[in-house]
Amino acid sequence: MEQILNLRETLTSGQCFRATQENNTWTILSGIDQSVQKLTVSQDDMTQIHSNPYWHNFFDMDTDYSVIIQEFNKLSPILKKACEYAPGIRILNQNPWESLCSFVISQNNNIKRITSIIQKICEQFGKTDSNNRGFPCADTLAGTTESQLKLCGVGFRAQYIINTATAVCKGKIDFQELKTIPINDARKILMEIKGIGPKVADCALLFGCHRLDCFPMDTWMKKVMATFFPSKDASFFGKNAGIAQQYLFHYIRTSNILNNN
DNA sequence: GCCCAGGGTGTTT
């Protein structure tokens, strides 16, 4: 059956940081150095997403979200409204290193600035396939200095980035392992790095390792829980809590339900 | 000028 995918809702929901919009067209870059992938696509014609295996997987097209949303609808009226607000959001399958590093950069930061910093880091340190520039590999960033990274605007996160990249190079972080071991073991491995806490770990596991039970608690989700789900926690939302989190995050951040803006 | 942003660390109560 035909799966729902809304490019704008998905690509602006704060899970990826290398998608740009020009008029009706989205350009997405994903992946490391020379193996970077580039997609130019519009909502009117998404045939490439269906035919190209990389992008088919990137947009998680093998998962039937309508079944999951039906379960959410039974769970809570607010969650139902969040699903109806942006029913075309999907959890992306991103490169795990790119995702982890991006969310180390994201801490105490806003999406606009995160996007800008990551673009600079790719321009400065990413290798090219002669057309497009990829996200720098862990070896490259492990070999940089704090002052080099700070030129890209990462601020106090510079050492955190180096710590994380070094752990990946040394095999202390093995993404293949993070995709399969018990979720709390995966969290523990990531949080041994100085600069990775529970929120960054959950984002990396959800958006880079497709661990759908992870429930990242950022400042917005703390407001959601305090306002609509007092005395409840991630377990209330079940094995697909991460998807529920993404619908709630996007709803609370871009609608005026909590009178932002 | 202050406050906030997809937080985490270290210190003090």
Next chain:
DNA sequence: AAACACCATGGG
């Protein structure tokens, strides 16, 4: 364990 200062940086 809970509260707090501090960490760079740009935008509101």
